[in-house]
């Protein structure tokens with residue numbers, strides 16, 4: 001039995017992704033304290049919604065998908081209820097394996113994972129790292145579970161805050177770019193529907209090409225940049241406005257915020 005504790009944005013993305021890839025709804029429990037939200041998850045996914053302590057008593061694998069700020073209270077609630085041998089996977093930004101271990105008690109195997117919302121369409125990117133009591137088989141199990149909703153990499157824990165800044169928050173940066181490009185098209189007189197289609201397909205086409213070609217993005221960008229042409233004019237404006245530095249600073253800020261979250 002798998003329990004997803006926290007039926008918010010990311011908990012739902014994992015739930016939807018696992019169900020879409022053939023997980024039996026009867027083998028999935030959800031914990032969600034907010035009544036209307038719990039009802040929505042019941043009706044949309046046929047989920048069984050139970051309190052956290054009950055989920056801990058029943059599940060072999062618990063996925064903790066609550067806010068980092070709520071984590072310590074939840075760990076203290078479930079610690080005494082866990083089934084022997086249960087694996088606890090936290091997807092909370094900034095929450096370290098040592099904090100999980102400290103509150104869950106001696107010997108509990110934990111995995112710190114950082115997924116992203118494209119998991120909902122099976123195109124997630126997740127990084128995982130194990131705690132001191134986690135065996136290779138348990139890490140394999142967590143990887144197999146998350147692989148159902150996308151790609152998975154293993155990283156040393158010291159990189160998890162950087163992962164959070166790159167791929168955890170990453171989809172938001174692309175939605176921000178998409179939003180900005182669509183608005184630019186609308187400002188130039190194009191219909192919102194057409195601008196949306198042009199931008200969406202351009203982003204997904206560029207991402208597919210980047211992924212499948214294995215080329216460095218600079219090579220692909222140069223292929224778009226005709227001498228004396230439109231792209232060169234656009235890129236010069238991006239550089240003039242410091243967009244490269246803005247991205248680097250934004251990603252560092254996300255990394256630093258992830259570090260802060262482990263301090264409560």
Ligand SMILES: NC(=O)C1=CN([C@@H]2O[C@H](COP(=O)(O)OP(=O)(O)OC[C@H]3O[C@@H](n4cnc5c(N)ncnc54)[C@H](OP(=O)(O)O)[C@@H]3O)[C@@H](O)[C@H]2O)C=CC1
Nearest residue numbers: 006007008009010031034065066067068070091092093115
């Ligand atoms: N959103 C994203 O793209 C990603 C998020 N994450 C991580 O996932 C976690 C959840 O984020 P997100 O889904 O965005 O946040 P949300 O606020 O959408 O979801 C959190 C959910 O957990 C519920 N909750 C709060 N306390 C408990 C509890 N004790 N037991 C069970 N459920 C509880 C909340 O209910 P209520 O609102 O009533 O408090 C809410 O529905 C965070 O730790 C975040 O760092 C990781 C990767 C990507």
Ligand SMILES: O=C(O)[C@@H]1CCC=N1
Nearest residue numbers: 092093164168169170
């Ligand atoms: O914004 C956040 O804190 C979470 C973690 C990564 C993506 N969303």
